[in-house]
Amino acid sequence: MNQKLYMVSLGPGDVELLTLKALNAFKNCDAICVPTKSKDNTFAKSISHKIVTDALKLLDIEKVIIPVYSPMNFDKQDWINEANILIESSKKYDTICFVTLGDAAIYSSIYYLLDILKERDKTLYSHCEIIAGVTSFSAASARVQKPLCLGDEQLFIRPINPRSDVKTTEILMRPKIGMDTKELGEGDFYTFENMNLENEKITPFKIEKVKKYMTLFLKFAKRD
Ligand SMILES: C[S@@+](CC[C@H](N)C(=O)[O-])C[C@H]1O[C@@H](n2cnc3c(N)ncnc32)[C@H](O)[C@@H]1O
Structure with missing residues (x-):
């Protein structure tokens, strides 16, 4: 089968x-x-x-x-x-x-x-x-024509009735080319470069230096 x-x-x-x-x-x-x-x-x-x-x-x-x-x-x-x-x-x-x-x-x-x-x-x-x-x-923001984040703002998603300690996943966007990623801290990182585009690279950790603007980091919540 x-x-x-x-x-x-x-x-x-x-x-x-x-x-x-x-x-x-x-x-x-x-x-x-x-x-x-x-x-x-x-x-x-x-x-x-x-x-x-x-x-x-x-x-x-x-x-x-x-x-x-x-x-x-x-x-x-x-x-x-x-x-x-x-x-x-x-x-x-x-x-x-x-x-x-x-x-x-x-x-x-x-x-x-x-x-x-x-x-x-x-x-x-x-x-x-x-x-x-x-x-x-995303759909709600579009319906009222109001962005979720602009400029230097950040976005929180909060469970209204948590059952236990609230852990956080961070989405890190808009890096500077050439920047050292030490300042992003440590954790369960993935790096996505040119995702779905030519030269896509997905790395199961944090790359040390940013080479492309189209780079996104996910720092996943610590899960057991
Ligand atoms: C279990 S979560 C699922 C979220 C979903 N996977 C998403 O991407 O939005 C269910 C919650 O999402 C929100 N939600 C999902 N669809 C919605 C809709 N059509 N209108 C308003 N709130 C919605 C509500 O806060 C609801 O309690």
Whole structure:
């Protein structure tokens, strides 16, 4: 079997904010796994289902839809059950999608599911691709025509009801060419140079000197 799992970011509710990559994943897959908070696996209240349905209509295609009961209780057993649905679905269908609202990098359960897949189905884990999307706050900023950061401002994303100590991921942008990166501190750094462009380089640590303006650093929160 030629397994493939796409973790598809759906954007914040408007089908026109889906990426071409997301639409291509829908075109190429055999089934789409869609979260629902309803115990009876119906989709009456599912925003994700509405976006997926709109996208399939736009593409004029039909796909098998697999409900994934996702009560959003932040409970490991729920994530295990959800991951099991992905594992079982991938035994039946070569290419499957799992969808998540907004962008997958922002408070999405997909990384909890991936941790479980890594333990339980290494092959499926290694055949997973995450498709980035538009975040709710990018779309919100555009709707009111107000930028999130300008000039020397910085941007905070704050969980309103944290369950434990709040850890921070830093996004470091707009470096000076030739600058020494010592001042950025130490931590779990990645460096992205010319991402998606010619001469792309992604380094799993902090480079010492900045060579290009199109350089972005991510300093990930310390996770166990
Ligand atoms: C679990 S987080 C998911 C965030 C999402 N992955 C993103 O990229 O924006 C859910 C929170 O995102 C915000 N959110 C997501 N979509 C939204 C929308 N369409 N309108 C308003 N807030 C939204 C709300 O603060 C909501 O409580």
